[in-house]
Amino acid sequence: MTGPLIELNRRALAVNVKRIRSLLGPDVALMFAVKSNAYGHGMELVAPEVIAQGAKELAVLDIATGIAVREVIAEAALFAWLLEPSDDYLAASHHRLELGISTTQQLQHIAESAPKEPLVIHLKVDTGLHRNGATAKDWPELCRVAAALESEGLITVRAIWSHLADTSVETSLSALSRLQEALSVATEAGLKPAISHLAASHGAIELPETRLDMVRFGILGYGISPFDDHSAEELGFQPVLTLHAPVTHLAEETIHLGVGYQHGLLPPTAQGARLQVAGVWLDLVAVEAQHTVLRGVLPDAAIHQGMRVPVMGAEAPGASVEAWAAWTNTIGDEVVVRLHPDIPRRFADSQ
Amino acid sequence: MRSSGTTRPIAFAMNRPASPPHLRWAITRTTALREALNSLLGHHGPNVHLDLRANAYGLGAQSVATVAAELGFRHATCDPGVSEAGLVTDDSPPDAQWLSLAHEHHAQLLQARVVNSKRVDAGAEVSYGGEYQTTRATHLALVAIGFADGVPRLHPVGGMVDAHGQRYPIAGRITMDQLIVDTGDTALSLGDIVTVWGGTVSAHEWSTWSHRSLEVIGSGLGTRVEQLVGGER
Numbered sequence: 001m002t003g004p005l006i007e008l009n010r011r012a013l014a015v016n017v018k019r020i021r022s023l024l025g026p027d028v029a030l031m032f033a034v035k036s037n038a039y040g041h042g043m044e045l046v047a048p049e050v051i052a053q054g055a056k057e058l059a060v061l062d063i064a065t066g067i068a069v070r071e072v073i074a075e076a077a078l079f080a081w082l083l084e085p086s087d088d089y090l091a092a093s094h095h096r097l098e099l100g101i102s103t104t105q106q107l108q109h110i111a112e113s114a115p116k117e118p119l120v121i122h123l124k125v126d127t128g129l130h131r132n133g134a135t136a137k138d139w140p141e142l143c144r145v146a147a148a149l150e151s152e153g154l155i156t157v158r159a160i161w162s163h164l165a166d167t168s169v170e171t172s173l174s175a176l177s178r179l180q181e182a183l184s185v186a187t188e189a190g191l192k193p194a195i196s197h198l199a200a201s202h203g204a205i206e207l208p209e210t211r212l213d214m215v216r217f218g219i220l221g222y223g224i225s226p227f228d229d230h231s232a233e234e235l236g237f238q239p240v241l242t243l244h245a246p247v248t249h250l251a252e253e254t255i256h257l258g259v260g261y262q263h264g265l266l267p268p269t270a271q272g273a274r275l276q277v278a279g280v281w282l283d284l285v286a287v288e289a290q291h292t293v294l295r296g297v298l299p300d301a302a303i304h305q306g307m308r309v310p311v312m313g314a315e316a317p318g319a320s321v322e323a324w325a326a327w328t329n330t331i332g333d334e335v336v337v338r339l340h341p342d343i344p345r346r347f348a349d350s351q
Numbered sequence: 352m353r354s355s356g357t358t359r360p361i362a363f364a365m366n367r368p369a370s371p372p373h374l375r376w377a378i379t380r381t382t383a384l385r386e387a388l389n390s391l392l393g394h395h396g397p398n399v400h401l402d403l404r405a406n407a408y409g410l411g412a413q414s415v416a417t418v419a420a421e422l423g424f425r426h427a428t429c430d431p432g433v434s435e436a437g438l439v440t441d442d443s444p445p446d447a448q449w450l451s452l453a454h455e456h457h458a459q460l461l462q463a464r465v466v467n468s469k470r471v472d473a474g475a476e477v478s479y480g481g482e483y484q485t486t487r488a489t490h491l492a493l494v495a496i497g498f499a500d501g502v503p504r505l506h507p508v509g510g511m512v513d514a515h516g517q518r519y520p521i522a523g524r525i526t527m528d529q530l531i532v533d534t535g536d537t538a539l540s541l542g543d544i545v546t547v548w549g550g551t552v553s554a555h556e557w558s559t560w561s562h563r564s565l566e567v568i569g570s571g572l573g574t575r576v577e578q579l580v581g582g583e584r
Contacts, residue, residue, distance in 0.1 A: 035499075035527070035528065036499040036527055036528070036573075037574075061528055062373075062374060062495075062528075062575075063373075064373075064374075064575070065575070082374065082466060082495055082528055082529065083466060084373040084374055084464050084466055084495070084541075084542060085466075085541040085542050086373075086542065087373050087374075088373065102466075102467055103467065103541065105541055126469070128476065129477075129478065129479070130469070130471060130475055130476070130477045130478070130491055130522075130531065131467070131477075131478060131493055131526070131529060131531060132466070132467050132493055132529075133467075135469050135470075135471070138469075165476065165478070165479055165480070165481055166479055166480065167476060167479070167480055167481035168481075171476070171481065261566065261567045261570050261571075262404055262405040262570045263570075264570065264571060266563070266567065267563075267564075267567060269562055289402075289404060289405070289566065289570075290404075329506055329562070330498075330504050330506060331504070333498070333527055334498045334504045334527075337498065337499040337527060337573070338498075338501075338571050340570075341574055
């Protein structure tokens with residue numbers, strides 16, 4: 001082994017999808033998020049696997065990503081919602097993407113693109129995150145324009161949706177009631193959306209009433225906790241990813257592992273980072289361009305050049321993604337999405 | 352490891368590419384890059400061993416190598432697959448001082464579009480965790496770039512970006528794919544271009560805010576960020 005390698009645990013991913021399914025029950029659908037290269041895990045591996053495990057819908061972020069996922073997944077619903085007003089709606093239609101729409105301008109551009117089949121739309125209302133979504137003031141007009149386009153056969157409004165701020169139970173409940181108000185406005189405008197969705201991992205666990213008809217599962221599906229005070233394991237989820245790297249240099253009390261910030265690792269800013277190598281704890285003293293420097297008392301002969309060391313994730317004792325997040329002053333999401341796409345990835349059981 | 356990618360040359364003026372991508376991109380400005388490398392040449396001569404790994408830390412290894420070779424530099428370390436006549440590696444450790452100078456000269460613009468724009472009242476909580484509250488009625492612009500694209504997730508929240516040559520504060524938490532800008536009395540329009548760094552906000556400031564080196568930041572530029580090359584200011 002000469003460079004870093006990411007291995008995925010297929011069984012852990014299956015456990016997580018099953019855990020979500022049992023949490024949600026038969027009446028709530030699962031949308032699994034594979035945006036950002038499946039949270040750094042590798043979209044081309046993860047997307048087919050979660051579909052094989054029974055997920056019917058994937059969240060892809062934008063049209064370009066949706067097109068890339070469609071190359072891999074012929075038949076699932078693929079949902080994109082980060083759209084420029086004059087984005088490539090014809091391509092979205094051609095690849096049968098479903099679009100999250102926040103503005104009347106986007107609807108007008110969709111109409112101008114004249115899709116051959118009605119584009120499937122999820123209308124987004126802002127329920128307090130103040131990110132995407134129409135404000136309460138703009139919402140009636142968005143619904144009116146959508147209803148007009150639906151009657152012309154250009155779109156089908158399948159869903160009303162929003163996004164929680166995950167600030168507190170109170171703000172989440174307030175978001176839920178704003179979504180319900182938006183749904184009645186939509187109904188008055190003549191829309192008949194089949195579903196509503198609001199929660200992602202955090203909200204679905206914290207406040208079951210926000211699950212509605214569908215939950216968008218991202219980070220927790222990968223076995224990484226979105227909570228400060230609960231590990232993923234406590235919630236019944238298992239980490240999927242392990243980042244491995246070879247020993248590339250061995251000296252008296254120092255070893256180098258062949259992975260560095262050029263591969264996407266963040267250098268620790270907090271004290272206390274350490275890794276276990278051949279059963280021995282070594283201090284992680286630096287993340288450099290192409291290697292990570294460890295220091296400590298090395299056991300005789302147990303460590304050798306080229307040996308593979310788990311650096312982060314499921315199989316790295318004390319060095320979970322969450323631990324790396326704490327060492328680097330961020331959250332697990334940023335730690336994993338930075339892992340460079342050129343690092344080889346595979347399922348551990350497919351060597 | 353990182354391929355030099357398919358950087359495509361593009362003509363643009365006023366920071367606005369002629370046919371830019373839909374959501375986000377980075378432009379390497381070769382004129383500014385040339386000025387930066389020239390200044391390095393003036394101070395240290397042509398034997399500096401240029402560190403152009405990680406796709407020249409996001410600036411495009413091929414673009415930087417070409418300009419460096421034209422100016423007479425002799426030594427560079429690049430990722431496999433990048434080569435430039437006249438540049439060879441040598442035994443000294445590769446040096447990334449050029450990168451600091453390049454960002455001082457604003458040789459890279461990291462840009463993204465506004466995808467939503469709204470007016471909100473005072474007291475609105477913005478982004479995850481409600482860590483930013485508007486103190487007056489204001490305009491918020493949603494920008495299609497986030498930490499998956501290599502914008503450092505600042506903690507505590509903070510930071511600034513540039514729109515139309517003005518500096519504006521980032522409102523609350525930078526998320527995986529998006530950030531929000533508080534533009535006060537100014538309303539940005541859908542499709543407007545926001546410059547994360549390279550305009551009136553520099554990459555050096557992002558390095559200070561995030562406690563991350565320019566090399567670390569540049570190594571994290573995501574593949575959704577299309578690489579463009581522009582010659583003029």
